[in-house]
Amino acid sequence: MSQLFYLKACSSTNDEISKFLxxxxxxxxxxxxxxxxxxxxQYGNTWASAAEKNVAYTLAVKTQNFKVSDYMFNYYTxxxxxxxxxxxxxxxxYIKWPNDIILxxxxxxxxxxxxKKIIQSNYFIMGAGFNVLQDNFDEISNAGSLLTQTGQRFELEDFTLKxxxxxxxxxxxYPSEQEIMEEFNRNLFRRDQVSVFEIKKERQNGIIRYADEKGELWIDLENDGLQRFYHKEIKLLY
Known part of the structure; x- marks a missing residue:
């Protein structure tokens, strides 16, 4: 059984969902x-969202229903x-490692x-912000919306229900961990393409090879060869 609730406004759906649980x-x-x-x-970053143009959505599911690692659950989401x-x-x-969505x-x-643990039950709290109708992102050059990228206007309530x-x-x-890894890497943004990365404030060319089951990204760097990185240790410039 599933339920979907709506708030006219809130600070964060990830925070507010605890009250419903x-x-x-x-x-x-x-x-x-x-x-x-x-x-x-992720990691304390903020997610700015224009009112009545985008969707903030959170889904709470009990962790006991999933016999995979946290990394696998993140990938599958x-x-x-x-x-x-x-x-x-x-x-x-495409999926930009570890879990941004690119169009x-x-x-x-x-x-x-x-x-989160709520009333003796552990939950995965899956939060996602969808840019749907916003058409102006000021100085955020790498952000877009379904409207800017497709020209289509989606009705927000219908979009959320679907x-x-x-x-x-x-x-x-859910599929096996092997299938999750294969599907994640199949749709990995900039995989096997020469890209520019920022590492410790220095730039270097490299090629994304794959993400692994430990949540790390393997990149073949121009100067340093094949290296593995965890989130925030390297930045893809695009």
């Missing part, structure tokens, strides 16, 4: 708003969000997954 018993509990005022990203958007737009959509070289989704139904269905039967 105190009273609801669904296997999949979703919360969304079109006006998130203090969205959070990125995969199914990528798949949903690829089917919706009929365009190539036509612009970031259109940021994902934040946390684990998203929620798709994710909950895909999470009921």
């Amino acid at each position: 105190l009273y609801e018993k669904s296997d999949f509990l979703g919360l969304h708003t079109f006006n998130q005022t203090k969205g959070r990203g 990125a995969i199914i969000i990528r798949d949903f958007l690829a089917k919706l737009t009929d365009l190539p959509v 036509k070289n612009k970031k259109i989704v940021g994902i934040l997954i946390e684990k 998203l929620h139904n798709y994710l909950t269905e895909k999470l009921k039967n």
Whole structure:
């Protein structure tokens, strides 16, 4: 059973969903708003969102339902969000390691997954911010939306309902860890292409080879050869 709740405005759907979990018993509990005022990203980053133009969505699922590692769950979340958007737009959509979603070289989704214990149950709290109708990103040159990248205007409520139904269905039967890794790497942004990276404030060319089961990214660097990196140790410039 799944449920989807709506708030007219909130600071962060990842924070607010805990209040709903105190009273609801669904296997999949979703919360969304079109006006998130203090969205959070990975490692303390903020996620700015224009009111009534984008979707902030969080899905809470019990960790006991998933017999995979946290890294695998993170990867699989990125995969199914990528798949949903690829089917919706009929365009190539990629995953920028570790879990941003890229459409036509612009970031259109940021994902934040946390684990929380609420009333003796452990949950994966899957939060994602979707740029849907926003058409101005000021100085954020690598950000875009479904509108800017496809020219299509999606109705926010309909978009969210389809998203929620798709994710909950895909999470009921997840693939093996090997299949998750293969699918993640198949859709990895800039894989096997020469790219520019920033490492300790210095730039160097390199080629992304693959992500591994430990959450690390392997890059063949022009000067240093094949190296592995964890998030925030290296920055892809695009």
